[in-house]
Amino acid sequence: xxxxxxxxxxxxxxxxPDDILSFHQRDAAMLAERVRxxxxxxxxxxxxxxxxxxxxxxxGGFTARLYAAGEGGRGGRDRRSGRSGRxxxxxxxxxxxxxxxxxSGFAARFAxxxxxxxxxAARPQLRVPCAATPFEALTWAIAGQQISVQAALSLxxxxxxxxxxxxxxxxxxxxxxxxxxxxxxxGGEREDGRGVEPSGGQEGAPYCHPxxxxxxxxxxxxxxxxxxxxxxxxxxxxxxxxxxxxxLDLDDWEEMAADDPVxxxxxxxxxxxxxxxxxxxxxxxxxxxxxxxxxxxxxxxHGDAAVRRGLRGLLGAKDKLTQEETRRWxxxxxxxxxxxxxxxxxxxxxxGY
Numbered sequence: 283x284x285x286x287x288x289x290x291x292x293x294x295x296x297x298x299p300d301d302i303l304s305f306h307q308r309d310a311a312m313l314a315e316r317v318r319x320x321x322x323x324x325x326x327x328x329x330x331x332x333x334x335x336x337x338x339x340x341x342g343g344f345t346a347r348l349y350a351a352g353e354g355g356r357g358g359r360d361r362r363s364g365r366s367g368r369x370x371x372x373x374x375x376x377x378x379x380x381x382x383x384x385x386s387g388f389a390a391r392f393a394x395x396x397x398x399x400x401x402x403a404a405r406p407q408l409r410v411p412c413a414a415t416p417f418e419a420l421t422w423a424i425a426g427q428q429i430s431v432q433a434a435l436s437l438x439x440x441x442x443x444x445x446x447x448x449x450x451x452x453x454x455x456x457x458x459x460x461x462x463x464x465x466x467x468x469g470g471e472r473e474d475g476r477g478v479e480p481s482g483g484q485e486g487a488p489y490c491h492p493x494x495x496x497x498x499x500x501x502x503x504x505x506x507x508x509x510x511x512x513x514x515x516x517x518x519x520x521x522x523x524x525x526x527x528x529x530l531d532l533d534d535w536e537e538m539a540a541d542d543p544v545x546x547x548x549x550x551x552x553x554x555x556x557x558x559x560x561x562x563x564x565x566x567x568x569x570x571x572x573x574x575x576x577x578x579x580x581x582x583x584h585g586d587a588a589v590r591r592g593l594r595g596l597l598g599a600k601d602k603l604t605q606e607e608t609r610r611w612x613x614x615x616x617x618x619x620x621x622x623x624x625x626x627x628x629x630x631x632x633x634g635y
Contacts (some may be wrong), residue, residue, distance in 0.1 A: 287348045292344070299339035302322075303339065315440050315491050326418070327450035327492060330495060332448060333350035334630075335348055336452055346450075373540030377540065383621070392622075398622060409575070417494055422434070425437040425514065427567060441505070442491055445492035448488070539577060582613070584605045588627055
């Protein structure tokens with residue numbers, strides 16, 4: 283199979299590939315993402331068809347190739363947005379790598395801050411890895427509401443396995459699983475922490491993270507068996523309905539953000555407002571999606587437990603910080619509030635949250 287699209291480039295000086303790759307290694311089950319030696323292999327849907335992304339971050343440069351089945355592999359224009367598939371692919375890779383993020387501006391402005399300054403000095407080129415699509419960022423945010431990262435990963439596995447779509451096989455040798463870590467079975471670890479032992483392995487091509495049509499096709503019963511609560515199931519299906527009807531125009535927003543994520547036609551306030559109309563999506567979810575889905579660096583993540591925990595430790599606070607206290611503290615860093623939060627994440631875990 284020939285690659286439908288190929289993109290090569292050289293990131294800015296100081297770019298840290300491990301910041302990007304660690305995000306895609308956060309799930310040891312390696313269902314939809316596999317990483318080894320600077321190479322990411324990821325299953326996803328492209329133009330409604332299973333696809334495989336191979337992204338190499340080696341020798342100071344990057345090479346990305348997309349292998350897609352059926353209509354997705356024919357190139358041409360995107361069937362929903364109408365823009366060229368090549369332009370969409372280029373925008374996806376640059377967003378995933380955080381190449382539009384003004385990390386140097388943030389570092390220059392806050393290098394002398396008494397709390398943030400040492401974090402910047404330790405990671406001056408920290409970039410926030412984005413999901414392959416805003417829809418994937420949305421599903422991850424909904425899965426992660428009010429539960430631990432490990433429980434959210436279990437829900438994500440259940441969703442991927444329920445959709446049960448494998449990516450195409452690249453013509454060259456695939457990445458072998460790093461270790462025989464078994465994925466959680468659908469519904470294996472529920473939000474209440476109870477579950478069965480996972481089973482299976484990662485032989486063959488990676489699974490694909492489902493798109494909105496694939497999730498909508500599952501329906502509420504399958505999502506429930508995958509471990510999702512009724513409220514999260516309703517939120518996921520409402521998002522799918524909005525995407526498929528274009529009431530929630532993720533493709534259009536994605537294109538605007540690709541042109542200029544901090545200005546131009548992209549309006550993060552309007553995107554946030556639209557997301558907040560969906561039952562089950564609150565301020566934290568909306569701001570998280572703006573960051574992980576579009577690369578917007580000024581959402582306030584004061585509702586994030588890991589952000590409050592990290593800030594409490596840095597400030598040496600005796601008591602837990604409230605959301606309001608954290609919101610006021612992050613306000614100092616506008617228009618980089620989400621990037622400031624990402625530095626608080628990075629101080630606790632390289633993979634972020």
